[in-house]
Amino acid sequence: MAGRLEDEEYWHASEAKAFSFEDDEFGSQLCGVSKSGTARLSQRVREGMGIDSTYVSTDSLSGSLSRATISDSSQTAARPLQTLISEKSLLCILEAGNFHEKQPKGKLSPEEEVRILRRQVENRWVPPPVNDTVAKILLGYPYSLELYRSLKSKTELLDAAIAVGDGNAILAVVLFLVRTLKKNLVYQLLRTRPEAVAQYCQYLAIRLRVHELTDLLEMLGDNREASMKQFQLAVCGTMNPQRRLQKLQACFKNHFSLTDNKDRLLIENYIKLLEWQLSMAGADAEIAKALVGQPVLSSLAYTCQHHWSEPKGSISAPLTLSQQQGVSDRQFQWTVLTVRASLHSWDDIEGLFITKSWLGGKKLKAAVSMEQVVMQLHAHGAPVDVLVKYLELIDNVDKRVGLAQKLQCHKAVVNVFVAKRDRQALISYKANLHPQSEDYFYAENSLRVSTTKWKN
């Protein structure tokens, strides 16, 4: 591929002297070689025309033929034939035989012959207008791109395809360019033509030609796209977790290691998570099997379920994982709450939200709203006194009463009325309670407490 351009230059440059070159070297030898039908005819015709040996020797060059004809215009013998058949058609007939010539000509080296043949083709067909070719691609007619040989004509062809806007045509041309041009020239052309890049990227991605794809994207300066493509392949193309981890690590090293990469942290965390999951799968094989490939929070839920009592700092402890992955307090508390509540470990939840300061006081450190905590506890069937404990922690009293009533936590409601010193409200609320129920007695006792200074 590399040599082609040079070849071309060579032929452009050597066009002028080609005439004499052939003339001297093997002009006469042609006569000695046996020829197939049309070639033989051509020879005979030429002999009939009475053209000199120079002419015969150049039967492969249309340009020289016409020149010869003009220069030999005084020779009348040629005339009748030319009036019968156009020069062009004649030439076609004459040329046809030469292509079937299978025998290598005497002293002709194969390279030289290739050159001659190539020149024949080159000179005979000038590339059709680019728009015609693109139209042919669009209409699904047979077409050939091989005739576009110079960089200029190839560029024009590509631009014509892009102007038409049909991905199919663009791709056809791009593939042709990739096949016939040096890589750096292709990149140079693509750099200013995003439509062509898009088509080619798609093509490479479909064929999983990853290296070429990332090369291309990086070459074009689209590092993010390149790294994302690599990431996508590492994640979606690899089922086996160990393999995926390896690929991710390699991908991270090659594409995400720059500190200004904004996806860096995410990928790093993903690798850590996979490593962690695999190490867990090693430790407790059976239960952890389903763990690999799970999101962070599901993994966290797993540790909350199976490794809750692990000491701080142990690799499988929930807090370790949570810190490693930068899980927000809110998400951490919510996950722990959900898991421990489903296991009915109400005490653990208390430890989660309420810290005892070393002076013995209690402090609430909840990132989740207490209403949601209560709802979640209720959903997991927490007993009433647990619910009441958390209801008390809802600051907004109206909301607390509303939720308590909804969840039938009468004690919490009663407590609110006592705190408000609202005797009337408490009495009327008591009337709605089941007589002789525990809540009923609780309300009655609250009313009877002498220390309360009722406001009504």
Add this chain to the structure above:
Amino acid sequence: MASHLAGGKVNVGQVQELARKELLQLLGKCDGSKAIVWDESLAGPVGLVAKYSLLRENEVLKMFPLRAGHLPAANVRNIIFITRPQLYLMDLVADNIYGEERASGYRKEFHLFFVPRKSLLCEKWLKNRGVFGNFTLIEEFGCDLFPFDSDLMSMELESAFKEYYLENDPTCLYQVAQAIMTLQSLFGVIPRVSGKGPAAKQVWDLMCRMARERQSTEAPGHIPQSQIDHLLLLDRGVDLLTPLATQLTYEGLIDEIFGINNTTAQFPPERFTKSDDGATDLSAERKQIILNSGEELFAEIRDKNFNAVGPALSRKAKLISSQFEERHGEKTVQEIKQFVARLPHMMATKASLATHTTIAELIKEVTDSNKFLESLQTEQEFMNGIDTDKVHPYIEDCIAQKEPLIKVLRLICMQSVTNSGLKLKVLEHYKREIIQTYGFQHILSLTNLENAGLIKLQQGSRQYTVLRKTLRLTVEDGSEIVPTDISYVHSVYAPVSVRLAQYLVRPNGWRGLQDVLGLLPGPTIEESQSLPVGRGPRRGSIGSQSSQNDMPRVVLVFFLGGCTFAEVSALRFLSQQEDSLVEFVIATTKLINGNTFLKYLMEPLGPDIPPPRQ
């Protein structure tokens, strides 16, 4: 020609006719009995063009969906694959052919029809799989537009937006331009063309080019008179908010909740009484209902805000029962005869009333739920510019509750658009929460949404705030039942896209709107196409503005990248206004809603599923 297509000023039935003719001509090329194997995404749309009965008349004995593995046995001479040019479909085709080749029995001929165009890659793929030579015919079924209703056509290109905005692939725009050329060959050259957005510009350029090429190749003379006065090309990229917003029209809600594909929706069957109609497919697990303007009642309520549907249904119910009551009165023979003549129509109305009452009940169960209301409230806050600049607690809740990811993303995208971009801290928080809850592989989808501009970082200017004011995007007049403005389709919010159309058809056009247009992405197009001599608009002798007043102008709105049912309803609402001098005809690459819109932008998901997509 189906009756529901012919009602408008522009006879969409002609589009159907054209496609049908082409299909039948293609089928005619295959001699003898045939079986058609459908790419499933096409079976529905082509069904809008040619019914099965028509195909049967043309010796199509069997129809199969294109699936992996073997074809079901069919005793036919020709097997015709009709597919989109997609590589994964080519694999299925190849599989099918291998299966058939191995099976005993007499040889069948294989044909492949690409819709709408052949693809180089697909043909290469088939060659690689070694089945390319098995085809007797490889043809193109150039059906670009599928007729949905008398004012609605869709190209059914579901990934058009993705291809253009994410993959930078303009092929879909080429197809759009071709579709417009087809429309022009049926309905005449459209004298005026307006548009907004990069895709619109590209389509316009392609149209010009195609027009030039056709001029040079085709003999003039058979171009019909212009029946469409104005073409509006709207790039979806100009208005990303509208598809994200929950649609609140009857048809829009059906689409949001149950999904409408090719004018057909599926419902849980147990809620429908058996007597509805005899045509229900007994084997079907879901109840299929065709929704188009052929059904009088549906045409009446489809564009209404859902809050107005209940009253409309009960009014209709009263009317029907009073009509049925009439038979008890004393009657002359003549009157009874008239009554009996009306009976079939009344029975049909009664049946459709029962159907739509059931559908409305099903919808109401959803719209009354807390989840729906909370989510809607959040949306409306965003549209009104409330709390758009910080992490929204409702979105956090949705993530914590593991609501479907698409719902979460839809809200985040809305917040991003209405805040004219998110703050870095907010975006990173959302990202981390999503990845930790739903999995790391969603980095890809999030990146896609960023690349498509649905999620972006804030950059100084607050376009949305300005747009909201100048275009009056939020209107809280509570006039859902008797709407006064297009904002009724989302109860609060008026789609940007439809506002643009509304301004365009005013006497001043977009002239007063330059500032606003400057805020929207991409170039603005205001061009005209020269008409062939004597092919001007058929009305009035001279095309002056004043002489057109008696006849409404026909405006074709072409959505590049999809449009929602709510937008369609809003445009219909504009046409129906009493002082309206405009009739809108709508074409789109695909009918979308927030979920389907985002779904195509997301990477194929699931922790351990390999990418099936191209």
